[in-house]
Amino acid sequence: MNSNHLIAKIFEEIADALEFLGDNPFKVRAYRTASYILESLEEDISVYIQKGEKIFGIGEDLKEKILEFIKTGKIKKHEELLSKIPRGIFDIMKIPYIGPKTAKTLYEELGVDNIEKLKKIVESGDLLRIKGFGIKKLENIKKGIELYQKLSERYPIGEIYQDVINLKNYISSISGVQKVELVGSFRRFKETIGDIDILICSEKNISEDILKHPKIKDIFSKGDTKISFSYELSNTRLIQVDIRVVEERSWGAALMYFTGSKEHNILLREFAAEKGYKLNEYGIFRDNIYIGGRSEEEVYKILEIQYIPPEIREGRNEIELAKKYLIPKLVEITDIKGDLQVHSRYSDGIMDFWEIEAEALKLNYEYIAITDHSKSLKVAGGMEVEDLIRRNKEIKKFNENSKVKLLLGAEVEILSDGSLDYPDEILEQLDIVLASIHNVRKDEDITERYLKAMENPFVDIIAHPTGRLVSYREPYKLDLDAIFKKASERKIILEINAHYNRLDLNDINILKAKRYNVKFSIGTDAHNRNGFGMMGFGIKMAKKAILTKEDIINTLSYEELISFIKECRRHRISEK
């Protein structure tokens, strides 16, 4: 479907192989950067090449290799390298403490070409015979193998969210700690997290106090300003935590550095160097004299570029935008006036209307769309038409005395032939109709189902369009361009499902959709009170895709929203 990911994998392997062979480190970097860029493109790489669009980081040579892949399905250089290096070496290099150099020595001196052999060599102690290998290194490799099996996993951000907050709170409570911030991929809101990065401002050494935490297992390193350990999550799995401690005057520069991404940092530091500065985690310097770094804002100001929000620091084109002051004001959670996907007791939720109202009031919302499942989705308590009518009556009555408007809504199943699960005369009575797909046959392409459903004038929103579950289920097979194009023509809104398991659309797809000039809604898919808290995740996803308040319909007031939906429906009816 999309060759970006496949080519990115190949480039990554070429980089590993070249590193193993001791090739030019900058060449290795070029392959890694290109791999990273490919993974974050909105369109298939062939589209850019066809249009003759230059992509920063992919030069003539790599372009040729990409074309070679598109034509033949493989890249000769890759095949050659694979034939030279045993497969198992690539796994060995993924083990902590083992880099290309160690892997090479192990291979050349002892013939270690897979993890099983490595385990045996470690047990036998033969390792110690090699020059430069001591007891400690042996112990580290042993630990590395263990960690490789336990730590090589990435977790959906929502799954570890509370653990991370708990750890932050613990650190905040240590005496001498002035500031604590969660940085790294957590601050950038990547949908999965591989390790936790924490930045601390403190004048005194607090390492010992931190390491008293009972959930800390192995300590990997412990210095004056940097400690690293494995931490037991509430699901009993382990995650690596890296902590850095800096002084007040370095706080901003350190925040920038540890928030990353790595690719963003490299680009920003190169830019700083061009202007005659040196930027590192301690501050921004000219001729080795400290000029600033207390806050992020200060550093950006010295560089004479716009402040770049953490969520978009992914090394895409954000620095170019910042140079021209073209980053718009991103949507904030305080812009949100209501939630557009909530389930009540009428389907598989557990909340009464008054409970929903109470939560909405806490969040200062004007409205909530009650979007219970439709009849075919039996597993989720889908409502028969009579139940829906009864529920609607009840909502209307509730609204007479409610401070929060409950919208008559439904999450209506798109059936296998693309028709909707309720007849039009029922849909017409609803304030808002979300259409979605939950039942998909193996390998089924659902594009046509969507396109057919989108012909119906009462479909206002497509909910969780790709159906993916973070880390657990791949997106359904579908042609997103066709869906986005249709959504644009028919004035159908695309949902950003904020539930941390879904985050659907995700940032890359939102960026892609935006080019079709569509609007978005953010819905939490709340089934219980805690569910409303997911809104923050949806907002972060929207920010990652540089969305503003104007892009998102639930920043509208109640009256504005109702008239907006009506206007879109009129457009669809007149088109038909």
Place this chain on the structure above:
DNA sequence: GCCGTTTTCGGCCCGACTGTTTTCAGTCG
């Protein structure tokens, strides 16, 4: 291998920690 109004050749982000070392290489982020 990429990139460029100081360069088409010669640069390429920058620093912490560890281990096996007598001044540094390897790994990591």
